[in-house]
Amino acid sequence: MTHTPLGPGPEFDLVRELVARYGASAIGIGDDASPVQVPAGEQLFVSTDVAVEDVHFRASWLTADEIGYRSTMAALSDLAAMAVMPRGIVIALTLPSSWRAKATAIADGIARAARACNAPIIGGDLSDGPALSLAITVLGSSRTPLRRSGARVGDAVWVTGRLGGPATALASFLAGGQPLGETRARFAAPQARIRESVWLAAHSATACIDISDGLAADLGHVAVASGVRIALDLDRILCLPGVSGADAAGSAEEYEIVVTGAAALDVAAFEAEFNIPLTQVGSVIAGAAGVEAHSAGAAVAVPPGFNHFAR
């Protein structure tokens, strides 16, 4: 589908520059609203996620390309959280003049994330403002979405990946350092687990959420929404080197997913398909809605989640 030609003016020149960087990922840009293609029989879902300079990232931590990539992937992760396939991305970009020279690098990162998830970029808005901000709205569809409210007593609790990277990276950044290797990559280059959650939805998963607030906090959302109790074993969490289970359970912005489902889930098939670990870290039990944590066989404090408003 071709774009609608844009009129003259410097704002539209910048839009043309950005759309050129989106390349084949951009579809149908240029009218007041953008059409979204939803396969017949599928339910449409929408989610919006904002990334603000000096709240969600600092300019000294990430390249402009990484800022675009990470912000887009964080938004797409909300579709992974429901086992929903992406159908469109719209981006409200607030671009201070001091960022103007890096606009195309930000667009490159947005396009990289969109391509990685096979998600078309279908529209956006552009504004001046006091800080770089990306408000990214994602649309997706599914016949069999997973909700937070589907967990049932007797389910096992599974988590993807190795946790603790983003919290460790953030601690290093905040201390003035530059994290390295896998630790930095887990913060700067997350991967929304969309194909993984769609697979899990087809293999007995009953509820899903992404770990954007931290494993323990997000399991709390599942527990409240499902009206169940979740027992989390901190010792079973697969962590990056040097990270404790408690730290990993409180590490936010992981963009891994946690699902509830059958204890007999075929872990080997999952790991063969996606080449990332899937680990049972707890179980859904009867009791008051909420999370309880255990370590070395004893009850321990539930690691707190991350909250931008609590800082």
Added chain:
Amino acid sequence: MTHTPLGPGPEFDLVRELVARYGASAIGIGDDASPVQVPAGEQLFVSTDVAVEDVHFRASWLTADEIGYRSTMAALSDLAAMAVMPRGIVIALTLPSSWRAKATAIADGIARAARACNAPIIGGDLSDGPALSLAITVLGSSRTPLRRSGARVGDAVWVTGRLGGPATALASFLAGGQPLGETRARFAAPQARIRESVWLAAHSATACIDISDGLAADLGHVAVASGVRIALDLDRILCLPGVSGADAAGSAEEYEIVVTGAAALDVAAFEAEFNIPLTQVGSVIAGAAGVEAHSAGAAVAVPPGFNHFAR
């Protein structure tokens, strides 16, 4: 549809407060992504629009309720621009701590705009940040959307309402004054012309756009997208008192709509239905794609549009 229960924490306490103010307008809040109901056989559209403090408004100009209302109505106006009925609103709210006490008043204004357009509020995101910002994404659907690209040689050009209010209000605000009456209302309390554009789509309209960049500039978008020339007669524009046709044609953020369509369009039926004026201000002619302006029978300069990046 009930909301998914939210977990504990101050961010979610604030979300609960906002959702309470949205009242019956809020539907299905609380999961990672929100379902959108699209009538069978209709095409879905999405648009996003950001309103940033000190770029699109100043705190001294509008009440918090008006900021919420105006930002939401500006976003909904992009659906009016395509004759699309609203199906959902998602709001990424960046709320500095200095605005925390006014969060519920902002939510009241958002809800007021949503109710006026019969648009459900289905999701959002909340962030700290250096300036108040509302990135509002609207979803809508239609069997017969109007596009910018539909104008044909021989069409008449019609505009709703009386123009010039927002530009006059803005000039007054920027001079340190407080505009009054209809002039202030056209800036602070716009009404997205959704029902009007849907009616026009059913009554021979071929292309539509809302006047968010100014009548002349937005006709330029229609002309480029349609590959036609548009002759605009500044003397025929219905203006608020004290506003010239040239000023009215350059007045941005009007949120009125301009359509192309049959010269025989039933204006009396439109005005009886909606109680606002519909005025023919020009015609679509053969020639190079673009806009030409006339006044007192002579060619005059085309009034420039408004551009946040050009200030």
